[in-house]
Amino acid sequence: MKANYVSGGRAASMLDPDGAAWKDARSETISMIGTPLGLQPTEAIRASWSDKSIGAVSKVSVAALHDGKQLAFRLEWDSPTENREIGDTTAFPDAASVALPARKDAPLITMGMPGSAVNAWYWRADDEGKARQVVAEGLGTSRTVDTNLVAGRGVWKEGRWAVVLSRALRVASDEPVAQLAPGEKAAFAVAVWEGSRGERGGIKAFSQNWRELTLQPLPTKGNS
Numbered sequence: 001m002k003a004n005y006v007s008g009g010r011a012a013s014m015l016d017p018d019g020a021a022w023k024d025a026r027s028e029t030i031s032m033i034g035t036p037l038g039l040q041p042t043e044a045i046r047a048s049w050s051d052k053s054i055g056a057v058s059k060v061s062v063a064a065l066h067d068g069k070q071l072a073f074r075l076e077w078d079s080p081t082e083n084r085e086i087g088d089t090t091a092f093p094d095a096a097s098v099a100l101p102a103r104k105d106a107p108l109i110t111m112g113m114p115g116s117a118v119n120a121w122y123w124r125a126d127d128e129g130k131a132r133q134v135v136a137e138g139l140g141t142s143r144t145v146d147t148n149l150v151a152g153r154g155v156w157k158e159g160r161w162a163v164v165l166s167r168a169l170r171v172a173s174d175e176p177v178a179q180l181a182p183g184e185k186a187a188f189a190v191a192v193w194e195g196s197r198g199e200r201g202g203i204k205a206f207s208q209n210w211r212e213l214t215l216q217p218l219p220t221k222g223n224s
Contacts, residue, residue: 001028003064003071005182005216011067017155017162022074027063030190032205039109040202041140055205056194060096068182068218072166073098073121075190082156083195084125092200093126095193096154096163100178100186101210102135108189108210111136117176121165123152125195131165135175139202145175169215183217 006014006021013019034055040046061076075096083094099108102117112118112135120134120142131152136142149171154163169180180186187210193199 001062001064001188001211001213002026003066003213003215005218006065006067011065011070014065014067014070014072015151015153015164015166017074017076017153017164021065021072022063025063025065025074027061027074027076030060030062030207030211032057032059032190032192033208035202035204035206039139045202049203052198054199054203056197056199057192057205060190060192060207062190064188064213066169066182066215069168070166071169071180071215072164073188073190074162074164075192076160076162077192078159079156079161079194080159081196082125082161084128086126092193092195092198093124094154094156094161094195095122095124095200095204096161096165097122097134097191098165099189099191100180102176102178104187108206108208110139111142113138119177120191121150121152121167123150123154123163123165125154125156127152129153133167133175133177135177137176145173145177149173180215182215184215186213186215187211188213 010021099120106116123131131150191206
């Protein structure tokens with residue numbers, strides 16, 4: 001997949017899921033699977049989900065853009081209900097994330113491993129306008145490392161979510177987070193949680209394998 005370069009007013013609308021920047025952006029449909037029960041981090045979770053289906057969302061449409069400083073992903077998927085609040089023990093907010101390897105050898109299926117982290121940009125519907133930057137180095141190790149560097153915005157209408165997640169290509173951090181640049185390739189994966197089905201934590205739909213993302217080079221002088 002390619003993250004095309006946008007500038008000017010179009011770049012300013014990247015954070016709006018309905019913004020002009022996304023009008024001509026090419027999207028790809030990615031198939032999703034439920035996270036395997038055996039990879040859930042605790043016996044209690046495995047027992048409570050042993051007779052339930054994991055992964056309510058079967059496909060997500062994904063597009064990406066950058067303006068030379070920020071990279072934005074737009075995710076869109078079917079969701080029959082808009083879930084923005086935590087209710088009882090079975091109802092949770094809808095959520096989505098984009099994961100990137102902090103190192104090229106980071107395994108997706110286990111959310112990294114010691115010394116080789118996965119960096120996730122995570123949006124949840126009950127915290128609109130904000131998103132979290134998460135780092136994981138293996139099953140059950142996910143931790144939020146900041147709540148300021150990633151922006152997220154979601155719009156639900158007519159049974160579909162459209163969510164944008166955006167972060168600076170490069171950030172100053174002591175944590176093992178992805179560092180990106182125009183003209184380079186990166187890997188990414190996506191995950192979605194359907195709150196009405198009680199999905200949260202490791203109970204989610206995800207895109208199983210890393211996918212390649214190419215960030216379009218910046219225009220040469222005179223061609224911007």
